[in-house]
Amino acid sequence: MKILCVSDQIDPIVYSSAAKDFFKDIDLVLCAGDLPMEYVDYIVSVLNKPTYFIFGNHNLEEFPYYHRKADSPYSTDRHTGDLSHAHGAIYAGFKVLREENLLIAGTSGSMLYNRGENQYTDKQMFFMLLKMLPKLLYNKLRYGRYVDIFLTHAPPLGIHDKKDRCHTGFACYLWFLRKFKPAYMVHGHIHLYDLQEKRVTEWNSTTIVNAYSHYIIEFGGVK
Structure with a gap:
């Protein structure tokens, strides 16, 4: 399985008339x-492939449509309104999902640095990871593994992150990686x-x- 990963920047290769051929x-x-x-x-319409997304700490205009209380770090309920504006992509924030035989877990947001929307302390993010535990355990029982890809915006603490508060990674992500052993973790946030x-990094x-x-990974763990 070949996976196109994108974040943080409108890539001129992706956002071009040649994208359909380049990423065919x-x-x-x-x-x-x-x-x-x-x-x-645009990516959905041009490539016409299953697309999953999470929110970061910018471009949050539509974030409230996916969360009842966008200012509450513990609220992960989907908005009850019309999500036909969802751009053909599937929101993976604080969810455990399956795309055919691929198991995906996702979280949105970054470390709390100025009390803006979709920012969390490490403790808050840890509790949100715990909410995904029932589905992760179900995956283990049903498919023999917890998750294949962990999709996040921020990186783990000490791996690809920076020293400033905004770009510090989450320590709880290291716990998640140790416990659930995804084959890949895909993150953004670090330019x-x-x-x-x-x-x-392995x-x-x-x-x-x-x-x-943009970055392309070839995942051979799904048949």
């Missing part, structure tokens, strides 16, 4: 946050201005990928 063998798209929803809509900067049994702009 893509099976799935993962959007790791801080992208205009119009861009997500890569230096082409030599590391964007892929940590325990997980390959951690910074999806900034």
Whole structure:
């Protein structure tokens, strides 16, 4: 399975007339946050592949439509209104989902740094991960594994993150990786201005990928 991962920047290769040909063998798209929803809509319409997205700490105009109380870090209920404006993509924030045989868990947001929308302390994010536990346990019983891909906006603490508060990673993500052992973690949030900067890290049994702009992974664990 070939997966296109995007985040944080409208990539000129993706946002071009050649995208359909350039990415013709893509099976799935993962959007790791801080992208205009119009861009997500464009990707869906051009590539016509299953697309999953989460929100970051910017481009949050539509965030309230997916959460009853956008200012509450503990509220993850879907909005009861019309979500036909959902751009053909599936929201994976604080959910455990399945795309054919691929198991996906997702979280939205970044570390709390200025009390803005979709920002969380590490403790708050940990409790939100715990809410996904029943579905993760079901996956283990039903499919023999908890999750294949962990889709987030922020990185884990100490891996690809920065020293400033805004770009600090979540320590609880390390707990999640140790406990549930996804094959991949795909995150955004950390801009890569230096082409030599590391964007892929092997940590325990997980390959951690910074999806900034765009990156393609080939996942052979799904048949």
